Amino acid sequence: MSVRTIGVVMNGVTGRMGYRQHLVRSVLAINEQGGVTLSDGSRVKLNPILVGRSESKLADLAAKHGLTDYTTDLDAALERCEIYFDAQVTQARVKSVLRAIEAGKHIYAEKPTAESVEEAVALAQAAEARGVKNGVVQDKLFLPGLLKLKRLVDGGFFGRILSVRGEFGYWVFEGDWQQAQRPSWNYRAADGGGIILDMFPHWHYVLENLFGKVESVYAKAMTHIPTRVDERGVPYEATADDAAYGIFELEGGIVAQINSSWTVRVNRDELVEFQVDGTHGSAVAGLRNCRIQHRGATPKPVWNPDLPVTARFRDDWQEVPDNAEFDNGFKIQWEMFLRHVLEDAPFPYDFAAGARGVQLAELGLRSSAEGRRIAVEGL
Known part of the structure; x- marks a missing residue:
């Protein structure tokens, strides 16, 4: 069974939700189970690239989980990934997501996607125009x-x-x-x-x-x-x-x-x-x-x-x-989004849905x- 790895920029993981639910209970948990299984039976693991404003906090977090890839330079991180994830405070989200869209990365973001409906709609339109897949957390x-x-x-x-x-x-x-x-x-x-x-x-x-x-x-x-x-x-x-x-x-x-x-x-x-x-x-x-x-x-x-x-x-x-067996809700949606990116599986929770919220x-x-x-x- 083939296993490959893709890079995922994770911006904002020093915060409570970004760390607990998205890094530990979703991305690292997916890797621990051997990756996401695709329809052809192959598996995909994730290489989390931790991004934030404090290098010392990122270093401590990486050391705690045996990770080595972290940086305060978002643009440099975007060059080495296929997916950008944003769990920053809402005020910082729009600017960073737009940079990731311009770089041609698929985007997964916490809600709300923006502080105003005008900005939220603009993000949805920018992602559609660039042709990148996009999703919003609806855990x-x-x-x-x-x-x-x-x-x-x-x-x-x-x-x-x-x-x-x-x-x-x-x-x-x-x-x-x-x-x-x-x-x-x-x-x-x-x-x-x-x-x-x-x-x-x-x-x-x-x-x-x-x-x-x-x-x-x-x-x-x-x-x-x-x-x-x-x-x-x-x-x-x-x-x-x-x-x-x-x-x-x-x-x-x-x-x-x-x-x-x-x-x-x-x-x-x-x-x-x-x-x-x-x-x-x-x-x-x-x-x-x-x-x-x-x-x-x-x-x-x-x-x-x-x-x-x-x-x-x-x-x-x-x-x-x-x-039924109930897995972590954040992890389930991460797996859905990854299949959406990797094999075009359905994913209705896009930036347009986020804009309606x-x-x-x-x-x-x-x-x-x-x-x-x-x-x-x-x-």
Whole structure:
């Protein structure tokens, strides 16, 4: 069995997501399993070329994993690769991706692809004009819980879907008496922060791929905690939204309501959960698990505030079995993109899809600023 190696520039791997999910759990994991298997039975391994601004950080990271190829010179790295991957902060992404497109490299990037829909569309157009394959990370589609939910949708379990309710978030400490779990730039609008720009692109591809096209948005963005403390222990003004409350109308009359918050304490089984209600049944899906209640097994609660509740409503739900082996969602999409590049396998999660996610975030911010529902026009 033949095995060959291709170069992959990985820009931004000193950050949390770029390191854990993309370098360690995707690229290095693919190599550890012997590479990606193509349709002809051959295998392809990856040579990660680490790129970033700090040579010392890159050197430490490379030494930790037995890697030798790293540089702060993006252009030099692009000369030695076939694929460019970007996990930088959003503000730095467009410029670097355009350099990779101009160099004729295939592009895979974290979301959001840009801070504005104008820039996101420009990236998609530039990639198409240059004839390079392109993709955007849409990892939540490959989570076990949402794969089970997709299985239910495809199997007609819900009948006519009525609504989707999403709850995402957790308490991010302010940084004074306990260290914050997220970097301070997330809370500065000038640095590309804000939960709408971070999460609405996620919600767009989840809604679009599982339930239907998003036709309108009404959102309320909030900065609940106005002052936080940064990594150096210095207080700063939080100018970006740390919570967003959104209502999305989907094709077919489905209404989706999703709350996103870094200022909520978790009282649910997982950090994100989606409840889907339909005429024939309902489901609640998280990152890994999914529970269902069919209409034939739906209890008949009676409202009576004068008596204590004795029913255990969660006991009336049934766990959806795995029925499959679930790999890391980021790794699955990496393998899909590699097959797309190497043998033109289908890959629908391109820069155009990424631009639609950025559009929803931009319209969400506009909806909040103007206090009104806004229709989502096609890109």
